[in-house]
Amino acid sequence: MLHMIEHVFVEQSLVAAFAVVGGLMLISNVLGKRLTAGRVHGSAIAIVLGLALAYVAGLYTGGKKGVADLPVFAGIGLMGGAMLRDFAIVATAFEVDVVEAKRAGLLGVLALALGTVIPFVVGALTAMAFGYTDAVSITTIGAGAVTYIVGPVTGAALGADSAVMVLSIATGVTKAVMVMVGTPLVAKLIGLDNPRSAMAFGGLMGTVSGVAGGLAATDPKLVPYGALTATFHTGIGCLVGPSLFYLTVRALVG
Amino acid sequence: MTIFGVALLALCTLIGVFLGDLLGIALGVKANVGGVGLAMILLIAARSWLVAKGKLGHGVKLGVEFWSTMYIPIVVAMAAQQNVVAAVSGGPIVLIAATVSLLLCFACVAFLGRFGRRDEPSEQVRHGGAVIAGDLDDAPAPRNPAPRAAQAAPIPATKA
Numbered sequence: 001m002l003h004m005i006e007h008v009f010v011e012q013s014l015v016a017a018f019a020v021v022g023g024l025m026l027i028s029n030v031l032g033k034r035l036t037a038g039r040v041h042g043s044a045i046a047i048v049l050g051l052a053l054a055y056v057a058g059l060y061t062g063g064k065k066g067v068a069d070l071p072v073f074a075g076i077g078l079m080g081g082a083m084l085r086d087f088a089i090v091a092t093a094f095e096v097d098v099v100e101a102k103r104a105g106l107l108g109v110l111a112l113a114l115g116t117v118i119p120f121v122v123g124a125l126t127a128m129a130f131g132y133t134d135a136v137s138i139t140t141i142g143a144g145a146v147t148y149i150v151g152p153v154t155g156a157a158l159g160a161d162s163a164v165m166v167l168s169i170a171t172g173v174t175k176a177v178m179v180m181v182g183t184p185l186v187a188k189l190i191g192l193d194n195p196r197s198a199m200a201f202g203g204l205m206g207t208v209s210g211v212a213g214g215l216a217a218t219d220p221k222l223v224p225y226g227a228l229t230a231t232f233h234t235g236i237g238c239l240v241g242p243s244l245f246y247l248t249v250r251a252l253v254g
Numbered sequence: 255m256t257i258f259g260v261a262l263l264a265l266c267t268l269i270g271v272f273l274g275d276l277l278g279i280a281l282g283v284k285a286n287v288g289g290v291g292l293a294m295i296l297l298i299a300a301r302s303w304l305v306a307k308g309k310l311g312h313g314v315k316l317g318v319e320f321w322s323t324m325y326i327p328i329v330v331a332m333a334a335q336q337n338v339v340a341a342v343s344g345g346p347i348v349l350i351a352a353t354v355s356l357l358l359c360f361a362c363v364a365f366l367g368r369f370g371r372r373d374e375p376s377e378q379v380r381h382g383g384a385v386i387a388g389d390l391d392d393a394p395a396p397r398n399p400a401p402r403a404a405q406a407a408p409i410p411a412t413k414a
Contacts, residue, residue: 021327021334043326043387050333058339068335080331086290088328090267091321093294094301095382101298107366114362119355126351145351153284167347174341174352180333182356190364195379197367204359204366208290209332216329221383223325228294235278235287 009072017075024049044184044217051177089212089231092224100195101225107196108229111203116237119145119206120245123171128253135250137164141171142249143241147207148172150237157242176210183214192218195225202226206233259317266296323388 009016028049029042054066063069068077078084123145127138140160144151144167151168154160160168183192183201191197198215202225205211211230215223267290274289281287297318304310341348 017331018327021331024330024334025327043330046326046330047333050330051336051338054334054336055338055342057334058337064337064340066335066338073334076331076334080328080333080335084328085332086271086293087263087267088321088325089290090270090293090297091263091318092325092382092386093297094263094318094322095378095385096294096298097376097378097382098298098302100376100379107369111362111366114366115359118358118362119351122355122358123351126347126354129350130347141347141351145355157284167345170340170345170348171351173337174348175356177336177338177341178352178356182360186360190360191367192363194367197363200366201363204362205356209336212325212329213333216326219383220326220387221379223386224294224382228291231290231294232288235274235283235289238278239281239283239287 006072010074013075014078015075017073017079020073020076021079041184041217043220047180047213047217051180085209085212089208089223089227092227096224096228097195101199101228104196104199104225108199108203111200112206112229112232112236113203115204115206115233116146116240118204119175120241124249132164133253135246135253136160138253139241139246139249140164140168142245143237144168144171145175146172146237146241147234148176149234150241153238154241154246158246172207176207176213179205179207179210180213180217183210184217187218192222195222198222198225199229202228202230203233206230206237208234255313256317256320257313258311259314259319260321261317262300262314263297263318263321266300267293269293270296319385322386325386326388 025042025046028046032040032042032045057067057070057073058064061069065077067073068080120142122142124138124142126145127141132138132141136155136158137160139158140151140155141164143154148169149172151172152165155165155168187193190201192201201215201222202211205214205226208227208230211226212223215226270291270293271286271289273292274286277287277289277292278284301310304314
């Protein structure tokens, strides 16, 4: 019996994922309304639950893809993978107020620049504080603090050590997870309640998954504005990481 | 037809990602540069064009809006497949680099957000939020089936 149910889940992976995520959202909405009197968004709870499940599954399977490493939940990997995620992000642009987006355009560019430089400098300084002295390792770890894609792309281009690459990716993943969980908590404090600040937020945080999760948990109306700038972040990071940043670091540490 | 909306969305995504790849090659980067952002801009342009031509039908709208209402569930599925174990067991370098850069960036959001006017979100912004949250059906539907034009103003969301 159990085996047959498992078989259906494996065979109908994407359909099963719809059902599982729907159930998760239902539980989260009920929890949000009952336990927190609606103060915490149901989607925020769902994202945290998703992360918690990914942690448990990761411990159990030893894999890198959370629950998607379990064969019965392989469909979650497809549903939450880059293809459908990007498809849904593009769809949110249908609701964008063009006037608002244009008005905040320059702010978004400024945010992108700061959001690339600040994490890199912090990551590079941390690496130096922990005893890394070669320019390649420092640059790779710094790039990881930008996003978990910029890190390995930069590291691969520079021929970084694999242990450094692991650190670099872990830094980016940690940042993404922290953005997802932390954004709803600090949203009021940092004035994240309008399209302008959402565009600044997207450019500064960069990590598309972090921004996507953080804004969904905070306020759905901000999603398209944050995503619009965030999607440029990784590309820019990959552009300056192995070139401008590496050359600067090399000039500084010799 | 609904498929026209889905196809429009797919086309914008494909063209955007393709342009992002081209931009990456042009800049000599091994990554897609802003492909999704370009796709979003294409979709915004397509929408404006359709509205101007009066061709933004119910089906097209439904096809695109369905996917924006699926955004949050997809993000939940995305969260469930993150490498959280690596994030939690990263050690001090990882924790310090991630936390400090995050705090500085949050501070910058607060700082940059102060520039310019801070007016109330426009009607379209609110409407978009309601669509993405999947809350539109909560708005009261018109009781008597008054003949409403297809391009009527978006349903005014109640002020929070």
